[in-house]
Amino acid sequence: MTDDPDKWGAYTRLQTDLNKTYCINNRTWALEAAISAMIETGAAGTPADTERIVATAERRERYRARLRRVYASDLTPQGDGADGVEARTSLSILHDRLKPEDWMLISSIASGEDYGSIATRTRATAASLRVRTLRIRRRLIQLAA
Numbered sequence: 001m002t003d004d005p006d007k008w009g010a011y012t013r014l015q016t017d018l019n020k021t022y023c024i025n026n027r028t029w030a031l032e033a034a035i036s037a038m039i040e041t042g043a044a045g046t047p048a049d050t051e052r053i054v055a056t057a058e059r060r061e062r063y064r065a066r067l068r069r070v071y072a073s074d075l076t077p078q079g080d081g082a083d084g085v086e087a088r089t090s091l092s093i094l095h096d097r098l099k100p101e102d103w104m105l106i107s108s109i110a111s112g113e114d115y116g117s118i119a120t121r122t123r124a125t126a127a128s129l130r131v132r133t134l135r136i137r138r139r140l141i142q143l144a145a
Helices: 009-019 026-041 047-070 081-097 100-110 115-122 126-144
Strands: none
Touching: 009 026, 009 047, 026 047, 081 126, 100 115, 100 126, 115 126
């Protein structure tokens, strides 16, 4: 079976654009997202699809960057070393009490990964992951009490 040589033209163009960049910005993250989408789906799609994917990813990255700027003070650790040790101890206890797949889900969400990418990786729907996350959070509240 041979592939259509034009099928991956958009992929090659995006990869070339990405190779030409020397800094990381919204555009580079958008190009990475488009390339990943092409690989995950196994099809390059039309140039319009590719540009839509790039534009959506670029918009998403700008939004995330704005959130990081707005909440920069919340991202800075506020406690001393003892608070960190206590937090790690609590997380270790909770980690031991959760199923591995639940820990993976809740830690992925906590690190900022979106439900869509987790759904793709775990072959679940984003809606079912939201429900599972809600249940895990309720369980964590009970375990922490």
